[in-house]
Amino acid sequence: MLGLAGLAAFLAVLPLAWIIVYVTQAGLPALTLDFFTNLPTPVGVPGGGIINAIVGSAITVGLGLLLAGPVGTLVAIYATANAERPIGTVIRFATDTLSGVPSIVMGIFAYTIVVLPQRHFSALAGGVVLAFIMLPIVIRSTEEMLKLVPSSLREASLALGAAEWRTWRNVLVPAAWNGILTGLMLAVARAAGEAAPMLFTAFGNPFMSVSLDQPIATLPHTIYIYAISPYEDWRAKAWATALVLIILVLALNVAARYVTGRRARKLGTVTR
Amino acid sequence: MTLATQHDSGQSSLPAAGSAAPPRPPGAGPASAPATRIAIHNLTVHYGTFCAVRNVTLDIPANQVTAIIGPSGCGKSTVVRSLNRMTDLVPGARVSGEAILDGENILRPEVDVVNVRRRIGMVFQRPNPFPKSIYDNVAYGPRLHGVRDRDLDEVVERTLRGAALWDEVKDKLHQSALALSGGQQQRLCIARAMAVEPEVILMDEPASAIDPIGTLRIEELIADLRATYTIVIVTHNMQQASRVSDVTAFFTMDEDRAGYMVEFGPTIEIFTNPRNQLTEDYVSGRFG
Ligand SMILES: Nc1ncnc2c1ncn2[C@@H]1O[C@H](COP(=O)(O)OP(=O)(O)OP(=O)(O)O)[C@@H](O)[C@H]1O
Ligand SMILES: [Mg+2]
DSSP, X not given: OHHHHHHHHHHHHHHHHHHHHXXXXXXXXXXXXXXXXXXXXXXXXXXXXXXXXXXXXXXXXXXXXXXXXXXXXXXXXXXXXXXXXXXXXXXXXXXXXXXXXXXXXHHHHHIIIIIHHHTSOOHHHHHHHHHHHHHHHHHHHHHHHHHTSOHHHHHHHHHTTOOHHHHIIIIIHHHTHHHHHHHHHHHHHHHHTOXXXXXXXXXXXXXXXXXXXXXXXXXXXXXXXXXXXXXXXXXXXXXXXXXXXXXXXXXXXXXXXXXXXXXXXXXXXXXX | OOOOOSTTTTTTTSOOOOSOOOOOOXXXXXXXXXXXXXXXXXXXXXXXXXXXXXXXXXXXXXXXXEEEEOSTXXXXXXXXXXXXXXXXXXXXXEEEEEEEETTEETTSXXXXXXXXXXXXXXXXXXXXXXXXXXXXXXXXXXXXXXXXXXXXXXXXXXXXXXXXXHHHHXXXXXXXXXXXXXXXXXXXXHXXXXXXXXXXXXXXXXXXXXXHHHHHHHHHHHHHHTTTSEEEEEOSOHHHHHHHOSEXXXXXXXXXXXXXXXXXXXXXXXXXXXXXHHHHXXXXXXXX
């Protein structure tokens, strides 16, 4: 029985290891320092990099986080505070449904509400659609973390004459902070890998752009463009971009662990 | 301080702490005609349709320690929690009757609960320090109530000294409160409650999760604090009640499990010369 479980565990880890090894092998040859710092070059012109996509992903994901982080945390607080009331159930149901909506549908939706009125693709639209994708992840993970905070802390704060909102802001959210941060990281990692909704929103841009109002390149969208191209060197660049994406997501995860670990050590506890 | 038994209650129990406690003849129970801090009149609490306590009438004397004793489920916690409106947090809880503090019925829904809780602090059964530093735990209440940052150091030190915790923690004020022992955590929670300068401190079995030495410390602290505060302590420990309290209220339950108060009087009377048979059975350990 335990042997079977062990085998299952091995089978679960295998794809991850396989993907990492494969992408590293395929991507490493094209991965030079220039690749990180240069703009793309036309087909056949040697060199060229993906700095525009790295910056673009940072901008769109950052914007998504800026929109979904605070809103999602507030929604989670509201849902936790009203867990026993009907509104809590409604929020939970709505959140689950939202997380089930395919990202391409979210893309079309953002296209309708942002791109059409503006009459052009933009980083803004990309950030908005990523916010939609991140929102349910943030809400659910934050809610789970807030539920783990002992109710005795809430009582302690209220008994000192703290208002409910202060209790959430000063005690309960900080107590769950490590977990909330991990949830935000998950959301970022998920959003950073979205290509489909970018087709309708950020659209891509071969030049450097930092404007929210202009189309912008992103890493997953760049992978898509390069991968479907008929050119050998572009396909190599697709693998290299994929490797960069994986490394960035991994680095974010490690950084989050480091930050939360430091906090936990400082407080002598891991609030998880 | 020696562990007093039931019969020398109130005598050896008062520590010779250098507090400003007015000298009180040992064992004489409450000083003559003490002022009433909270006048509870016909307090009844329901949880949904279940009546948890019925018609409790009780005058909590100022600057004394009032013990509430009684079997499990008789509503001791319920009474105490209704006094600082923690019952507001329980969906379906209904509180009726009066608890008059300075002429105002603090049970009325319209009163400002923040103000009530500020004037009537609470210490819980299990130590529940915030996962913050020792300093931030004590400073939490004062910060809420508008004490300026530059005055906080002084408030924190004064409070921790008042709670007889300063010497133990002064070198680690900015370390996590969760690294303290259970007994220290509980005294920190008492300090945290003291820091907002309440008039009354409610303690619901404050030492039940603490080892004997820690318990002793908490009892010493309570004896110190009555000079400044009015204290209500719920306890299952008869000896503790006899050691720390001036007056004692004994509660029990009806057949329908509604709690009520059987007897209230000077602790020494309740323990040595109770008027009610139920009280006598309980304090002599014949109950249940
Ligand atoms: N939140 C609640 N919802 C419903 N019933 C409750 C609630 N809290 C307490 N009760 C009930 O009210 C009665 C009194 O409870 P309470 O906690 O006040 O008793 P207690 O005297 O403090 O008991 P113990 O000595 O075990 O702490 C009990 O029958 C209990 O089951
Ligand atoms: Mg109780």
